[in-house]
Amino acid sequence: MPLREQIEAIAKRQTSEFTAEDRKVFEELKHALNRGEVRAAEKSSDGQWSVNSWVKQGILLGFRMGKLTEMSGGSVLKFFDKDTYPLRPTTSEENIRIVPGGSSIRDGAYIAPGVVCMPPMYVNVGAWIGTGTMVDSHALVGSCAQIGERVHLSAAAQIGGVLEPINASPVVIEDDVVVGGNCGIYEGTVVRERAVIGAGVVLTRSTPVYDLVRETIYRASSEQPLEIPAGAVVIPGARAVSKPWGKDQGLSVQTPIIVKYRDDRTDAATVLEEWLR
Ligand SMILES: CC(C)(COP(=O)(O)OP(=O)(O)OC[C@H]1O[C@@H](n2cnc3c(N)ncnc32)[C@H](O)[C@@H]1OP(=O)(O)O)[C@@H](O)C(=O)NCCC(=O)NCCS
Numbered sequence: 001m002p003l004r005e006q007i008e009a010i011a012k013r014q015t016s017e018f019t020a021e022d023r024k025v026f027e028e029l030k031h032a033l034n035r036g037e038v039r040a041a042e043k044s045s046d047g048q049w050s051v052n053s054w055v056k057q058g059i060l061l062g063f064r065m066g067k068l069t070e071m072s073g074g075s076v077l078k079f080f081d082k083d084t085y086p087l088r089p090t091t092s093e094e095n096i097r098i099v100p101g102g103s104s105i106r107d108g109a110y111i112a113p114g115v116v117c118m119p120p121m122y123v124n125v126g127a128w129i130g131t132g133t134m135v136d137s138h139a140l141v142g143s144c145a146q147i148g149e150r151v152h153l154s155a156a157a158q159i160g161g162v163l164e165p166i167n168a169s170p171v172v173i174e175d176d177v178v179v180g181g182n183c184g185i186y187e188g189t190v191v192r193e194r195a196v197i198g199a200g201v202v203l204t205r206s207t208p209v210y211d212l213v214r215e216t217i218y219r220a221s222s223e224q225p226l227e228i229p230a231g232a233v234v235i236p237g238a239r240a241v242s243k244p245w246g247k248d249q250g251l252s253v254q255t256p257i258i259v260k261y262r263d264d265r266t267d268a269a270t271v272l273e274e275w276l277r
Helices: 003-012 020-034 053-065 244-248 264-270
Strands: 041-043 049-051 209-211 216-218 232-235 238-240 252-254 257-261
Parallel strands (some): 209 257
Antiparallel strands (some): 041 049, 209 216, 238 252
8 A cells, every 4th residue: 555545544543552563654654754755745847835744644643653762862972061060860751852952853854965954953854955955053944844955044044844734834945045044934935946035034924025126015825825936035124003003102013025136246145155065
């Protein structure tokens, strides 16, 4: 039976009891995810991204069938500190989930050869990262996020994850995009190729983005995620609150603005040192 049908059959049972056979199916899914053979979302020939709900269903099954266990580091990774302040010992009986830290790539994520990961950073299950991409320090690649080739995820860039609901689209960052430092890109936002997201921009399903060049406003709808056009240069902006009381208080709200489309100047401002790759 194809993997998809096996996952769907297990999910359909709605049980918290799993057999060794079920675990084998989940291991097969992780194996396929690790190798990039299956993906949480895929781009179709018309350029639209669609979710593979069964893959997300399988990832969620992994959480349901997992049991707490010790996962200590090896003998090479060592730490030194004052003997008065040793690490507090923890055991699985405490029922706390402590996810392995530092730079971690969770099992079930595809990382293409040639990707550079600067510590600390974290890549969650179901994520897909294309070749030549740089994942800088303190960057997060959330569950199922799809990151293209030659992307720069700058320091502290947060790419949100999405596992539930299973048909919800993950964040997509297409090829050659630059995501500046301290950005937050969440809730299924699609950033089309070569776009530049300036440092500090936050994009969610509720964020309208004003395009000064094309004189239009981009928003998510109930069917479509927020989409940043190819080559757009987005910077953090503000817009005045229009409701009378807010206006009287002189308030404004955060509003990302597309100030231009990528040009030579942008390329010069965002060039990555080749030797780092
Ligand atoms: C977006 C970015 C790349 C600038 O792109 P650019 O094409 O060089 O932009 P320009 O300098 O031509 O600026 C275009 C306009 O936007 C304004 N602008 C550009 N970046 C801005 C920012 N971050 N905040 C506010 N205004 C900004 C400029 O002042 C200019 O306005 P003007 O036309 O009124 O003078 C840059 O702002 C940025 O965020 N870089 C990422 C830095 C970073 O995170 N590095 C990672 C380190 S790990």
